[in-house]
Amino acid sequence: xxxxxxxxxxxxxxxxxxxxxxxxxxxxxxxxxxxxxxxxxxxxxxxxxxxxxxxxxxxxxxxxxxxxxxxxxxxxxxxxxxxxxxxxxxxxxxxxxxxxxxxxxxxxxxxxxxxxxxxxxxxxxxxxxxxxxxxxxxxxxxxxxxxxxxxxxxxxxxxxxxxxxxxxxxxxxxxxxxxxxxxxxxxxxxxxxxxxxxxxxxxxxxxxxxxxxxxxxxxxxxxxxxxxxxxxxxxxxxxxxxxxxxxxxxxxxxxxxxxxxxxxxxxxxxxxxxxxxxxxxxxxxxxxxxxxxxxxxxxxxxxxxxxxxxxxxxxxxxxxxxxxxxxxxxxxxxxxxxxxxxxxxxxxxxxxxxxxx
Amino acid sequence: xxxxxxxxxxxxxxxxxxxxxxxxxxxxxxxxxxxxxxxxxxxxxxxxxxxxxxxxxxxxxxxxxxxxxxxxxxxxxxxxxxxxxxxxxxxxxxxxxxxxxxxxxxxxxxxxxxxxxxxxxxxxxxxxxxxxxxxxxxxxxxxxxxxxxxxxxxxxxxxxxxxxxxxxxxxxxxxxxxxxxxxxxxxxxxxxxxxxxxxxxxxxxxxxx
Numbered sequence: 001x002x003x004x005x006x007x008x009x010x011x012x013x014x015x016x017x018x019x020x021x022x023x024x025x026x027x028x029x030x031x032x033x034x035x036x037x038x039x040x041x042x043x044x045x046x047x048x049x050x051x052x053x054x055x056x057x058x059x060x061x062x063x064x065x066x067x068x069x070x071x072x073x074x075x076x077x078x079x080x081x082x083x084x085x086x087x088x089x090x091x092x093x094x095x096x097x098x099x100x101x102x103x104x105x106x107x108x109x110x111x112x113x114x115x116x117x118x119x120x121x122x123x124x125x126x127x128x129x130x131x132x133x134x135x136x137x138x139x140x141x142x143x144x145x146x147x148x149x150x151x152x153x154x155x156x157x158x159x160x161x162x163x164x165x166x167x168x169x170x171x172x173x174x175x176x177x178x179x180x181x182x183x184x185x186x187x188x189x190x191x192x193x194x195x196x197x198x199x200x201x202x203x204x205x206x207x208x209x210x211x212x213x214x215x216x217x218x219x220x221x222x223x224x225x226x227x228x229x230x231x232x233x234x235x236x237x238x239x240x241x242x243x244x245x246x247x248x249x250x251x252x253x254x255x256x257x258x259x260x261x262x263x264x265x266x267x268x269x270x271x272x273x274x275x276x277x278x279x280x281x282x283x284x285x286x287x288x289x290x291x292x293x294x295x296x297x298x299x300x301x302x303x304x305x306x307x308x309x310x311x312x313x314x315x316x317x318x319x320x321x322x323x324x325x326x327x328x329x330x331x332x333x334x335x336x337x338x339x340x341x342x343x344x345x346x347x348x349x350x351x352x353x354x355x356x357x
Numbered sequence: 358x359x360x361x362x363x364x365x366x367x368x369x370x371x372x373x374x375x376x377x378x379x380x381x382x383x384x385x386x387x388x389x390x391x392x393x394x395x396x397x398x399x400x401x402x403x404x405x406x407x408x409x410x411x412x413x414x415x416x417x418x419x420x421x422x423x424x425x426x427x428x429x430x431x432x433x434x435x436x437x438x439x440x441x442x443x444x445x446x447x448x449x450x451x452x453x454x455x456x457x458x459x460x461x462x463x464x465x466x467x468x469x470x471x472x473x474x475x476x477x478x479x480x481x482x483x484x485x486x487x488x489x490x491x492x493x494x495x496x497x498x499x500x501x502x503x504x505x506x507x508x509x510x511x512x513x514x515x516x517x518x519x520x521x522x523x524x525x526x527x528x529x530x531x532x533x534x535x536x537x538x539x540x541x542x543x544x545x546x547x548x549x550x551x552x553x554x555x556x557x558x559x560x561x562x563x564x565x566x
Binding site for chain 2: 231232233234237280282292314
């Protein structure tokens with residue numbers, strides 16, 4: 001923008017190129033906006049179109065869409081395209097009216113095309129700079145099936161265009177019908193615009209439906225897609241109040257182990273309280289080592305320490321570990337009727353060794 | 358629902374008999390919440406970093422910056438005097454900085470936390486020093502900085518207060534950092550580079566680190 005605005009003589013002389021420059025910037029802006037917030041864009045477009053429709057309902061307006069932004073865009077892109085593709089055949093004086101002719105031709109020839117044109121305008125914004133072939137072929141993809149069923153005349157012109165790859169031929173043909181069919185054109189355009197509004201509405205409906213579906217599915221699975229991640233390192237230790245103590249499991253020289261339940265997720269965990277009494281030198285280095293190594297260990301055969309939680313006034317420190325139902329020692333001491341089978345011993349040994357390794 | 362059946366299963370397996378805690382509606386609803394506790398140290402966002410907790414307590418940014426600098430310098434000097442390896446000082450400084458991104462300088466006096474940071478880092482880096490040594494060294498630095506006559510520290514009431522303060526600060530440091538206190542330093546990489554360049558002299562590597 002600033003470049004074209006600076007107005008160096010060379011640029012001014014080539015008015016066409018500067019024009020295209022500005023157009024290009026505008027175009028990319030739009031594209032950005034669209035990428036940024038598609039919904040908002042659709043909404044805006046919807047309101048735009050509604051306004052347009054209201055304009056068109058007023059009786060005597062010959063070219064109602066001249067102020068329309070999208071039309072404008074198409075204008076310019078066509079202008080550019082003609083400049084690049086057709087400059088050799090056509091004199092520059094003739095190009096200007098010709099654009100309108102092309103437009104009119106398309107409008108008059110078929111309303112389906114009109115609708116799809118708007119779609120292609122959207123697509124154009126996506127693909128920054130569409131060449132003539134793309135513009136011609138893309139609308140033909142969708143409406144053909146519809147136009148086949150409705151009107152054969154439009155179908156034929158449609159195909160003609162597709163074959164020619166350039167709208168030149170049809171433009172020449174329909175050149176005279178512009179003024180006579182102006183009224184008709186307005187009517188058709190209103191229809192096409194209303195059609196587009198309908199399509200937009202259906203799009204919105206589909207979107208909302210999808211959203212509702214998503215919500216329902218979330219309710220069904222009870223699994224929100226994004227779990228809340230709590231970073232201990234920045235948010236600090238959680239309090240032991242987050243857990244509901246169920247019962248004491250065991251007490252040893254190292255501390256006391258409780259079975260507890262996470263109040264938020266209802267998961268069972270084992271809470272191990274570190275013995276901190278009579279520590280003169282602050283936090284005991286042995287406990288620190290234990291915590292540090294266990295927090296680093298991530299292995300299926302090593303009991304996982306999930307986090308450290310603290311008591312109400314920092315006097316008690318608990319390690320939150322995954323809850324394992326049995327421990328091998330007590331199982332072997334008390335609970336065994338028969339000794340382990342060979343296969344069981346092998347399995348246990350494998351687990352043990354892979355944990356150590 | 359699922360978790361309830363699971364827990365009842367567990368209960369039948371265990372020998373102790375406990376009455377099942379009544380599952381009210383709120384707890385059932387709370388099963389929808391998925392809370393994942395992560396132990397990794399995340400990259401902090403700009404929003405987390407810029408209005409620091411101290412700035413929220415009306416400390417200007419430059420003052421906070423100076424406080425951080427002084428704290429780190431204290432840690433460095435104390436580490437030298439305690440004859441610690443450089444990694445211990447570096448760890449202490451990192452912990453010090455991290456702590457003051459979640460707490461403010463107003464409520465947490467800088468000096469005690471500098472002491473706690475280096476005291477904790479000596480344990481993390483497996484070169485423990487006694488808390489008395491740390492206090493002694495800080496006392497010495499203070500005397501040197503203020504230009505007083507250097508006297509040995511008196512073991513009196515104020516000493517015990519200071520000691521308890523440091524122990525408390527250490528706990529809070531650990532709590533705020535979620536016990537994720539293991540710091541990975543780039544120094545190891547430097548050593549590897551030095552070895553790759555075949556100039557593995559002790560003096561050079563010490564300088565580089």
